[in-house]
Amino acid sequence: MTETLKPEQHEFQAEVRQVLDLMVHSLYSNKEIFLRELISNASDALDKLRFEALSDDSLYAGDAELRVQVSFDKDAGTLTVYDNGIGMSHDELLENLGTIARSGTRKFLDALSGDARTDSNLIGQFGVGFYSAFIVADQVTVQSRRAGDDETWQWVSDGQGAFTLEPIEDETLGRGTRIILKLKEGESEFLADYRLRSLISKYSDHIAFPIQMHKVQPPPAAEEDGDEDVVDVPADPEWESVNQASALWSRPRQEIEDDEYKSFYKHVSNDFNDPLRWSHNRVEGNQSFTTLLYLPEKPPFDLMMGREERHGLKLYVRRVFIMDAAEQLLPTYLRFIRGVVDSDDLPLNVSREILQDNALVKKIRASVVKRVLGMLEQLSDETETYQAFWKGFGEVLKEGVVEDFSNQEKLLKLARFASTANSDAEPTTSLDDYLGRMNSGQDKIYYVTADSHQAALNSPHLEVFRKQGIEVLLMSDRVDEWMMGHVREYDGKPFQSVAKGDLDLSNLEDEDAKKQREEKASEAAPLLERLKKALEEQVEEVKVSSRLTDSPSCIVLAEHDMALHMQQLMKQAGHEMPGSKPSLEINPDHPLVTRAAAVTDEDRFSDWAHLLFEQALLAEGGQLSDPASYVKRVNQLLTEA
Ligand code: ADP
Secondary structure, three states, X not given: OOOOOOXXXXXXXXXXXXXXXXXXXXXXXXXXXXXXXXXXXXXXXXXXXXXXXXXXXXXXXXXXXXXXXXXXXXXXXXXXXXXXXXXXXXXXXXXXXXXXXXXXXXHHHHHOOOOHHHHHXXXXXXXXHHHHHHHOEEEEEEEEEXXXXXXXXXEEEOOOOXXXXXXXXXXXXXXXXXXXXXXXXXXXXXXXXXXXXXXXXXXXXXXXXXXXXXXXXXXXXXXXXXXXXOOXXXXXXXXXXXXXXXXXHHOOHHHOOHHHHHHHHHHHHOOOOOEEEEEEEEEOOOOOEEEEEEEEOOOOXXXXXXXXXXXXXXXXXXXXXXXXXXXXXXXXXXXXXXXXXXXXXXXXXXXXXXXXXXXXXXXXXXHHHHHHHHHHHHHOOXXXXXXXXXXXXXXXXXXXXXXXXXXXXHHHHHOOEEEOOOOOOOOOEXXXXXXXXXXXXXXXXXXXXXXXXXXXXXXXXXXXXXHHOOOOEEEOOHHHHHHHOOOOEEOOEEEEEOOEOOOOOHHHOXXXXXXXXXXXXXXXXXXXXXXXXXXXOOOOEEEEOOOOOXXXXXXXXXXXXXXXXXXXXXXXXXXXXXXXXXXXXXXXXXXXXXXXXXXXXXXXXXXXXXHHHHHHHHHXXXXXXXXXXXXXXXXXXXXXX
16 A cells, blocks of 8 residues: 655745746746756756766766756656756755755845846846746746655646655666756747757856756758747657857866856856956976956845855865865955866865965965955056946955955055046045055045945044145055054055044145244144143143134044044944044134133133034044034024134
8 A cells, every 4th residue: 555645835035035026027038048047057967976976986886977957848848957956855845945045135135226227237237046936937846856865856837936845766866867848838949959059058068067958869850840949859869969068167268258257157156247358277297276266247136245145265185176165265355256166286185274374275375365366456547447346346355455465555456446536436546546646745645434425425533634735545445444443554664543543744745834833833732722721531632733723623543543434333232342432633713712712711621622622523533422412502602703
């Protein structure tokens, strides 16, 4: 008696339903990519099997001829993609084909607009994958047996929200996965030998395993009826390879077409867009290896979220796939680079632990970094392309300025900033541009950091620089403050924050201006004394400013203190911020300051002093410890006025 079990019923995770829905609508005009995605997954499954079999070759179970097979049944309206790769167990089917594991998926979905055109771009970046089968199929059946297991499981779904899972008896499957698409009405173009062959060579020629289709016999010439796709498949057909089946990166550069590089990129990156650039190199010597590195055009949506997510290159050893995301081959700040490293000399049983301090790996990594920076340097000659690239990836590259000291100068050369010399907010100024525009007598690179471009642009610290026509770099990325804490100079010129430390512009000042300033300082001495007393708790020192021309006062931090807007962030994140007290600088010519000086009553004077301090704090992106008192003071003074 055979027991009949009811198939298990499962719901898709809510995110999957949403992705499915979006995909079907926004990618319809690109529907043929589903085949690329299924073949790509099949090839990954073959890679994984070959890797696991390195330590346990019983997994091959007598079938070591790894392959992908694509076939169709016109009458049934089905298209089948089969691979004898690693396969999936019950739990893996449940996990892999019912949920989306990538962190940030929710955020990503919220960012979608519902406009098919924009969404198709975004969803492409997200990685399309298995679910793209539902663009052309109204039912998908996955039959799979995990290598080494003896159970075959069948997963079936119409892509509407649920799927079933049940064990099946299937003598023909053996190990691996068979995906059967029941094509939607109107999709019969994919039931044609010629069409499928041309899709495979268009998208999957670079796959290193044979992709096979049935050998076909051309129809007898006499029956020729003009329809080119009338071909006979014999009853027990033979299979033949329709792709080159050699690892793309192992072929000589001059023999590879750009389109092949591009479709390989899509395979390794899960990116839907073309790459911006690539670099393919072979290093020969006592250590030999090949690298094929790609620069994406657009940042993936999670670039700044999970610093480690999908970070790294695919590692192969003598054409055998070893691991994905081999992060040892790439520093974190280059986590957006995609591609392949194939080493001739690493052992096949290399593990992540071994990679960690392996001399050869270090050598490969250094070579990868050098290639990438070289690629970026070349790209930087193409001003517009590079600016667009920098907008997407600049923040990440700035991490490298701190983390990769040996390449700091190169990375600084690649960096672009907004500047007082440009009217727009875009980061388009390089440090070399800045040096080229420096005034005679200027010996420093001036910059200001703030939490937004507007705040940087309006910083009172810029006043004297505007007046004297000195360019200042405007930095408002989160990483800027941290980065600038780790750089000393560029091309021999030190960096100087306009908001920190003593500002010595004396060698840019003429003698008269200098004398005037010194006179003012001595005249203001009694006022400074009074201010200092009133603001004892808040400030370290009160000085006459050489920075201000229009504002009454500004806050100046010690050379090594963190900018106020960053201190604020750190406090919000629960960090203690010890730091020293800032200084207050005043502009003795400003009417508010002269009025304050004229106040004789010490209590009233204290109000004025606090006002000057609090205004300066606000302008700097700082936060008032007692906003209500500030408002009261302002109101009172306004009323009196
Ligand atoms: P991705 O390939 O980007 O991870 P997919 O949605 O394409 O996302 O696939 C999800 C997972 O399902 C894969 O990571 C893999 O583990 C598994 N999978 C898909 N197709 C196959 C296959 N043919 N053989 C084995 N596992 C597969």
